[in-house]
Structure formats: structure tokens, C-alpha cells
Amino acid sequence: MGRAVGIDLGTTTSAVAIVGPDGIPTILPNREGERLTPSVVLYQGHDWLVGSSAKQSVADAPDVVQFVKRHMGDRDWAFVTTEGRQLEAEMVSGAILRRIKDDAELVLGEPVTDAVISVPAHFGDPQRKATEDAGEIAGLNVLGLINEPTAAAVSHAVQTGRQGTVLVYDLGGGTFDVTIMDIVERDFRVRSTQGDRNLGGLLWDNALMGYLIGQGHSGGVAEDLMRSPELQERAERAKHTLTTTNEARVPVRVGGRQQIVRVTRTIFEELTRDLLDRTRANVDIALADAGLTADQIDHILLAGGSTRMPMVRDMLGSFFGRPPTPGANPDEAVALGAAVQAAMLAHGSAGYTEMPSAGTPATLTKPDIVIHDVTAHGLGVISFDPATGVHRNHVLLPCNSPIPGCGERRFVTAASGQSVIRLRITEGDDEDVDFVRTIGQARIALPETSGRTPLRVVISLNADAVVYAEVFNDIGNKLGDLEIERGSNLTRVEIDRAAASLRRANLG
Numbered sequence: 001m002g003r004a005v006g007i008d009l010g011t012t013t014s015a016v017a018i019v020g021p022d023g024i025p026t027i028l029p030n031r032e033g034e035r036l037t038p039s040v041v042l043y044q045g046h047d048w049l050v051g052s053s054a055k056q057s058v059a060d061a062p063d064v065v066q067f068v069k070r071h072m073g074d075r076d077w078a079f080v081t082t083e084g085r086q087l088e089a090e091m092v093s094g095a096i097l098r099r100i101k102d103d104a105e106l107v108l109g110e111p112v113t114d115a116v117i118s119v120p121a122h123f124g125d126p127q128r129k130a131t132e133d134a135g136e137i138a139g140l141n142v143l144g145l146i147n148e149p150t151a152a153a154v155s156h157a158v159q160t161g162r163q164g165t166v167l168v169y170d171l172g173g174g175t176f177d178v179t180i181m182d183i184v185e186r187d188f189r190v191r192s193t194q195g196d197r198n199l200g201g202l203l204w205d206n207a208l209m210g211y212l213i214g215q216g217h218s219g220g221v222a223e224d225l226m227r228s229p230e231l232q233e234r235a236e237r238a239k240h241t242l243t244t245t246n247e248a249r250v251p252v253r254v255g256g257r258q259q260i261v262r263v264t265r266t267i268f269e270e271l272t273r274d275l276l277d278r279t280r281a282n283v284d285i286a287l288a289d290a291g292l293t294a295d296q297i298d299h300i301l302l303a304g305g306s307t308r309m310p311m312v313r314d315m316l317g318s319f320f321g322r323p324p325t326p327g328a329n330p331d332e333a334v335a336l337g338a339a340v341q342a343a344m345l346a347h348g349s350a351g352y353t354e355m356p357s358a359g360t361p362a363t364l365t366k367p368d369i370v371i372h373d374v375t376a377h378g379l380g381v382i383s384f385d386p387a388t389g390v391h392r393n394h395v396l397l398p399c400n401s402p403i404p405g406c407g408e409r410r411f412v413t414a415a416s417g418q419s420v421i422r423l424r425i426t427e428g429d430d431e432d433v434d435f436v437r438t439i440g441q442a443r444i445a446l447p448e449t450s451g452r453t454p455l456r457v458v459i460s461l462n463a464d465a466v467v468y469a470e471v472f473n474d475i476g477n478k479l480g481d482l483e484i485e486r487g488s489n490l491t492r493v494e495i496d497r498a499a500a501s502l503r504r505a506n507l508g
């Protein structure tokens, strides 16, 4: 077996890390010497460029794909190249992962075969399955997935030895997660998790773009300007400037005229206050779900590049009455934690046998970690009552249930002598079928009987929060493992085809 790495496959940037012989996880730089690789892919025939060179071409090359993570697990989305080729999200993510694997091999001088890949805690089954598939397309054996806030907490604890009840606030480019967990020695137990799959730095950029356009031009705001990659880039750069200083000056070309627009940090913060409030609302829910109040949190940990914004730190500081715990690098923590988990899964041990005392970093003798995570979404099955004609969703595993875990429910077939049942497996915490999402369908043939058949349906989540289902009859005999047809994911044939096509590609 080759080496096992941890990969933070981000919406905006990705990173890879490995646990060294000293038991310490470290970031592996890419072939450009960068510690972070932009999650951007330029496609041209058989050539794929990944990372900074692709990012530099966003404004002038047609076939550049970015922010693909937002489309993972969405079968209706594909990037269509100017040649008319369709690239699924798994394929694009597969190219990013392959490039990361190739670069890690260059640095290590050894093959990298296995990986733990991080996912947002709020990712549901389709997105998780799509991430595993992307890993396979890249030629990686995916040892497991790890929730990003959990990974950040693992790296923080391993590096600092701090314990207690921690809240991880993870605001990246595209998504937001908040997770509360108890860290007791080597044991990480998640109490609650909340997230928003469409809340990240990109929305801060968009707010700033709207302002720049409005200021730079009186009247007639062009819709397509909002989609201009060049303006997006300038807005993002101005946002970064406003993290460091109180004012940014941004060149904006509108209607053929170049203008310099001044933006102050105060204006920027006013423009985006509602976004920050949305993150705080999620923090409130996570605290309530964990049964905790703000003063019971021992450490506030930051992950994701957007937590560099002073407004985030100020808000958390006043919410919790003390500033977030300093030290951890918010861009790297997730990959480092994923690397610890990769070492654990690959060797059955990360090489740790004892937790460091506060303030001292881990060494080879530190403890093996144990992660108890939870699911961010309820999981259920839809039933049909022939008497009333009503479909109803039954939540078998509510959100924040420990994973791995399972839930079950007894049903009776709708019709006498029914020979087949069709199960719809859902994600969500509502009884109303309109407020949950069907993540898979499964059919199972029933033994011949005359009356209505009692059945027990068991739905399980494995340690990666990927769903499995089984059906038993009333005397406890298993009628079958259900092969879940995931309408949102690639088929076996499509995965193999994508993997073969990526193997043939020139990746640079």
C-alpha cells in the first residue's frame, strides 16, 4: 500500500496533508510550492490544468470551471465545454483530486494510494456519495470521509492538547458549518451540527460586486456584469484588503469607462450584515440542539478562509464574551485533521498513545483518536396509506443522531398479496413529503403471501454517513439488502468511464 493522505476538497481551495513519522500532520505543498491549491480546472481537449494556472485564466479562457463543489450530488448539473463535452461535478472534482494526488507523490517521492476526504458536515448522502465517486475517478482508495468541522477540531486538539467543549465555526468560500463537540482526551464526541449549503465568502463577494456596479455607474446595472469573472476577482481582492485595512480602492470598468470606487470596511460590513446574521442563527440552533448556552463553550475554533474577516471575529467575540481561540490556521486545519484520520484508518493508529498536555504539541506517543460524529439531516422512509391516499414521511433517524447508526420502523404492505414494495428513502426531518428530499429508491420482491405483509425496514448510516437499507419480515428473516438507486449520483458504468477518461488526460 502507498501512503495515506488527508484531503480538504474545498469549494474555493483544496489542501493535502500527511502524518509524518513524528506523528504530526503537515501540509504537502503542490508542484508550484503552494500550500493551497485553488479548486479551479481549465479544460482543453485532453489537457486539464488545475490550480493557480487555471485560476489565472478564469477571466479569459472559456472552459474554466470553479466552485464545482456546490454541484456535487446534483445530476442535473454539468459543465458544458465549448466543444460540447459534458463534465459532471464528480469528473471535475476527480481532476482536482488527481492533481493533488500527483503533486503529493512528487513531494513524497512515493505513490499515494489512499485518502480521507473532508466534506461539509451538512452534506447529505448524495453529496457524500458523489465525493467518494470523485475520489475513485481520481484513482484513490477513499478510506473514509470526515466532516470538515470535526477535522478542524481534531487537528486543533492534536496540535495544542486543548480539551473541553468546543464550537467550530467553519465559513469557507461556498458553505457554512457549525459543530459543537466535546473533546475528552482522545475522544471527539459531536453534540450537534448545523449548516447552510449556500452561505460562504462568495456571497460576500457578490454583495460587494453589487455595490461596485451601483457606485461605478449611475443607472442600468448590467446583469452580465454580475457574472463577470474579472469583477468577481476584483471584489474578492477588495474583500481581502478590507480584512487588513479600513478602505479599499477598486478599479471598475463600466460602460467603457474606468473608475476607481472606494469602499470602506464599515460599508462592506453593512452590505453583508444579513449574511453574518445567518451564520449566527445557525450558531443559535447548534447550541440549542446541543442543550448548551454560549458560556458553556470552552473554545471557539475557526476554520475556512472567510473567518479571517474582522466582522466574523467581532461577532463571535461579542456573542461568546471572549475572542475565538487563536493559533490554528483556518485554511489548513481541515486537511491536517483529515490526515490524522487517514493515518488512523490506514494503520489502525495515528501513532498517538497519550494526549499532550495543554500547550505542547503532539509527538509520536500521543493517543489514537476516536471520533463520534452525528448526521446533519434526518433520514426516513415514505409510506402510503391506501385508506386515506396519503403519503407520509417517517423519520427513522433524526438529525444529530450518532453515526454510524440505524433506525427502524414496522410497516404493513398496502395491498393483500403485494409482490413488490418500493421504498423511497428521504433526507429531512419533516413528516410532510413536500419538505423532504428523496435520496434513493429501492425495490424489493416479497415472498408470496395471501394477506398484507408486516415488514421491518432498517435504515443505517455508515461512519461516512452514507445510507444503507435492509428489510426484514415479521419473524426477523432478512428479505434483502436494498440496492439504493441514487438518482442524484453517477452509475457504476459512468464512474468507470470517467475514471478511464481521466487516466488518459494530460493533467497539469
Ligand code: ADP
Pocket (backbone or CB within 6 Å): 009, 010, 011, 012, 013, 014, 171, 172, 173, 174, 175, 200, 201, 202, 236, 239, 240, 241, 243, 303, 304, 305, 306, 307, 308, 309, 330, 331
Ligand atoms: P472553501 O473551504 O470553500 O474552499 P476556504 O476555506 O478556502 O474555502 O475559504 C475561501 C474563502 O475565504 C473565499 O471566499 C476567500 O475570499 C475567503 N478569504 C480568504 N482569505 C481571506 C481574507 N484575508 N479576508 C477575507 N476573506 C478571505
Ligand code: MG
Pocket (backbone or CB within 6 Å): 008, 010, 011, 148, 172, 173, 304, 334
Ligand atoms: Mg473549507
